[in-house]
Amino acid sequence: MSESTPEINQAIPPVVVLCEPQLGENIGMVARAMANFGLHDLRLINPRDGWPSDKARSASSRAHHVIDAARVYDSVEEAVADLKLVFATTARSRDIPKPVVGPDAAANESVAQGLRGIPSGYMFGRERWGLNNDEVALSNRIVTLPVDPTYASLNIAQAVLVCAYEWRRVATAGALPFSLDDYDGEAATQESIQRMFEHLETGLDARGFFRPVEKKPVTVRRLRNIFQKADLTENEVRIMRGVISCFEKYGVKDKS
Template identity: 40%
Template sequence: MQGPTEPAFVLVRPQMGENVGAAARAMWNFGLQRMRLVDPRDGWPNPRAVAMASGAGRVLDGAGIFPDLEGAVADCTFVYATTARPRDLTKTVFSPEEAAADMARRIAGGERVACLFGPERAGLENQDVARANAIITVDLNPEFSSLNLAQCVLLVAYEWRRATQAAVPVRTEMAGAQWASALEVDHLARHFEERLEEAGFFFPDHKAESMKLSLRNLWSRMPLTGQDVQTLHGVLRQMVRWARKG
């Protein structure tokens, strides 16, 4: 039987329903929904968590509730503990990016993994961390290294998404436009050359060809859409009309 295709996010003794709801939103933002709660302080279900989840209710609806951490991770083969504080424990320490890649490799190999997040006041206790196989630590400002529960969940969830989804690092939103063709750009360049020729821009004569070449090079470097080309044609026509009226 195939195991889960994503890690379980285990919130250990969370104190405020609002933070549980915010954590659910953070998880669902990145397509994660395996939430487990260990001994939530204000009980469960929690209407404040539901209100804060706002659209991510499915994560709360499917959350597993456990009286202790032992039960919450009993079915897991590898557990990560998130902590910003140094511990007197010998364990592998991952950055969130490397931890997410490691999770993905383990899950692809059939393992069941979980990631622990501590309560808001002071984070995981040493007894909690001791149950984990590895630690996830973020390189934070040493003078202020405390992350909100939902922030920590979001950060790990984001890295999980990066590790498992092919994302385009940079893209251009075309908003329905199309890139201008070489022919369209050539017509625009000719239009400008003709009007600039009339205006006496290419002076002195012996520099005219190099000036036209520079302009052609300028057009080729500009990422123009078809609409951009039409706009520039229109701007030039209007400027010529205005100059002729004068």
């Protein structure tokens, strides 16, 4: 069983900028969402309850490396000064002529730029009313999520999680952190499977399973198809042979 972590193709992860976050708990949950998907650069603009925050640390669910490295700024301009690609996240239409993209398209662009060593970042607004127009104006793109317009508001950590997920999905080409494909060993050879079929059919035939006899060919084909669809491994074939051998130990049913 492999549990290796997928490579990120050396793309620079985007930073996450929170504009005037109100609750330490929300900052902590943002840090947790970032850590889930490999982001680590958290920037805070004038957090209402100050910084550092014990509540944020507690809510981060051990994403302490993100909390400990978080930096505080006095303005959006300072927080994004080193970035060359900035996405402003919002659920509301703005009277600002900027490209509007979904989180998937934003991730594609962020990863592409990150592979070239170009830093990018996502801005998220206040819990109650998001980003203001002046803050959105500092961005290159607007990111909005494909939510139901009748209930478009997301918790800030949820919004961060969606964007972080999309970034990692693109950065790793959708690779999952582990696979169980090889848990039971190599795929069974057709020779092993055919011998198992013959073993099974002999045992079933001896116990009168194939009745009426004229339907035996159809039943045999269906049985074989069941096991072929299972993509059996050699170990699984051995287990099946053991099962068949077990019921063979009992007396053959009287066919009379």
